Amino acid sequence: MSASHDVIVIGGGSAGCLIAGRLAQETEADVLLLEAGGRDLDPLIHIPSGFSKLLQNGWFLWPYESVPQTQLDGKPRLMHQGKGLGGGGSINAMLYVRGQPRDYARWQEAVSDTGQWSYADLLPHFIAMEGNDSFAGPLHGAEGPLKVSQPIEINALNRAAMDGFTQAGLPYNADYNGEGQRGVGPCKLTIGDARRCSAADAFLNPAQSRPNLTINTHCLVTNIVFDGDRAIGVDYVHGGDTHRALAGEVVISAGALNSPRLLMLSGVGPEAELARHGIGLRLASPDVGQHLQEHPAVPISARSRHEMGYARYATGLPMLGAGALYLLTGHGPAATNGIESVAFFNPDDPAGEPTVQCMHLAVAGNPTDQAGLTSGLTLENVVIQPRSRGFVGLRDADPTSAPVFDPNYLGDPEDMRVMVASLRYCREVLQTPALRDIMEFELSPGPDVNTDEGLIEHCKRTLTVNWHPVGTCRMGADDEAVVDASLRVRGARNLWVMDASIMPNITSGNTNAPTMAIASKGVDLLKVALRA
Incomplete structure (x- = not known):
């Protein structure tokens, strides 16, 4: 049975919650958000110190482990990712760090004159989302939904x-x-009134009563459905059953490990990697899964x-x-x-x-x-600006398998x-x-x-892990870039990637705030497409 929507957002992390929530509030588009984890109902999520316990019990984590780091001590490193609404923003240490203007100057250089990705271009997005209780003036916002405070x-x-x-x-x-x-x-922290403020709190929850927003949790997307070069929907598994949802626009916001993985499972990626797992090539995109960076x-x-x-x-x-x-x-x-x-x-x-x-x-x-x-x-x-690069690949063609990845720390x-x-x-x-x-x-x-x-x-x-993977669906103006300056997958229609995976280079500090800025700019780009 197929259900039809205007937009499907894959992944309810920091980017996905912002995208789905803002689209539902600011447009009449029918939006479906699919999240593989559950709701953010555990009280420990909302208590600032609770994340240390959540990291121990693992209830809201994807238990991902890198390949052995032979350049270190030969041992793998854990790079758990957030599982549930809010994603990493529901279990992280809540540091709010924009990075340096020169980070974004390199983004602008990557897209040449095909898009606007400088710090000046992204600053309005940072300001609009920010409800800062400590700083005002031209560089900060005080009325935004994302609460930012000092200890x-x-x-x-x-x-x-x-x-x-x-x-x-x-x-x-x-x-x-x-x-x-x-x-x-x-530190600057995404905390308001002594409670964590995740993207789910800031952007998704205020929109959840909107009739044009459907939030489905415990739904694992297994495949992007195409009609020729046009993305028309997704297949997903819920409760052991397979479902199909159709849409005019498909947005992947599954993070720097799972966004490239889903593209490859759907036949979009490096030819050799897909052939190795018996996946038919739909679109050759050599940099899918490449250029992995982490702090x-x-x-x-x-x-x-x-x-x-x-x-x-x-x-x-x-x-x-x-x-x-x-x-x-x-x-x-x-x-x-x-x-x-x-x-x-x-x-x-x-x-x-x-x-x-x-x-x-x-x-x-x-x-x-x-x-x-x-x-x-x-x-x-x-x-904060590592030169090392790694990759994300497939373990096999099974959508339930964890990705293979090497951060090359x-x-x-x-x-x-x-x-x-x-x-x-x-x-x-x-x-x-x-x-x-x-x-x-x-x-x-x-x-x-x-x-x-x-x-x-x-x-x-x-060496420990910061859980800041980026870059595996990098944005650029060159032919090998995965997405263009509008965050559309190059060579495909109606398919977007909007999360940390599009970063041409990692930002100088914790990546949650820049990821939400990407999503905010992505919403504006998507709204233009919806009006066309």
């Missing part, structure tokens, strides 16, 4: 970390989404002399007490994401544009091992060099007056690890 309270460890970076020579920057990114300051992260941590930060609240009665305090007052440890300050710096050129993002966690140890945390500070260093020697330089810089910060008197000793990599070789081994062993 309600900043704990003593994070305050000391900010002081340490300023004592090391980095300027204080109250607004890294403003005039410039360089500096240290409080590599490596920690340096130190134990504090006295009990400070949030380690004690990770388990047991203190955790329950923090939960009760939050429910009664909206304050306390449960009202925070645990990352209350951040620095953007260039370890090679202190006055230069940042190449590293350093998040300050008010715990020491592995944040994914709540029982193993101790009182202290972790400085999580991220190379630190595969380019320059990425490793920048990461080692950032660790040395952070060691200088830990020796500033603000931090040396409250830190007992360096836990990891440890004071005896001083050579480049030792720090490189530390990077290979401890």
Whole structure:
């Protein structure tokens, strides 16, 4: 049985929720949103500190694992993706980071004069979506549906970390989404009234009562249906049964791992990869699944002399007490994401544009091992413009199989060099007056690890994942680009990709805000097509 709609949106993550919600509110188009996960009903999703527990139980995660990272320690890395309405925006650490204008200058260069993708072009989208309670003026919005705030309270460890970076020579920057990114300051978070504000909260929920919006969860899209070169609908599985939905426009917003995977399963992609799995070629698109980028992260941590930060609240009665305090007052440890300050710096050129993002966690140890945390500070260093590239491929022709992917973390020697330089810089910060008197000793990599070789081994062993995959359906003006400047799949009609996979290069920092800006611009482009 086929149902007919004006637009089908595949994927209810940050991009898909924005697209479906805005289309339903701003047009009369009949919109169908298909999400493979469920609704965002778990209370932990909406409590700012709850994401740490959600990452442990895995209920809202696709359990994806990379190929072994032979350039590191030979082990695979987990790159779980959000599963359910809101996608990664319902389970992430809620950092709101636009990136640097030069990121978008490279996007504009990629599309040449075929589209408008500079920072100036995207700034109106950032402003319109933003309900910022801390900053106003020409660079920020105060009335938008996406709530953005600073931490309600900043704990003593994070305050000391900010002081340490300023004592090391980095300027204080109250607004890294403003005039410039360089500096240290409080995090900007997608939190409003002490609750997480995901794209589902901001854009989809206000539209869900609209008669022109249908939201179907637990629906796995298995194939794009074509009539010649025109996309006319999708096949999907729900409750063990296969269904077909038809539409005038089909929008893929399944993320940088699953958007290319769905295209390949539908016969759009590199000829050799499709032939290897016995999938008939419908449209040769050589860069589908290529150019995978992700932000590599490596920690340096130190134990504090006295009990400070949030380690004690990770388990047991203190955790329950923090939960009760939050429910009664909206304050306390449960009202925070645990990352209350951040620095953007260039370890090679202190006055230069940042190449590293350093998040300050008010715990020491592995944040994914709540029982193993101790009182202290972790400085999580991220190379924000990595040169390394990887790929996404198919495991087989089964739509239920997870994708095969290789992020190639630190595969380019320059990425490793920048990461080692950032660790040395952070060691200088830990020796500033603000931090040396409250830190007992360096836990990891440890004071005896001083050579480049030792720090490189530390990077290979401890590298963690930011879950920021981008670039696998890259936008460009060249023939090999997957989508054009209008986000249409090149060589196909009525088929669009609107999510982080279209980024020609990764942005300098957490990718959730830029992904929503892509979706916002995509909505405007799609509205033009609907009127045609």
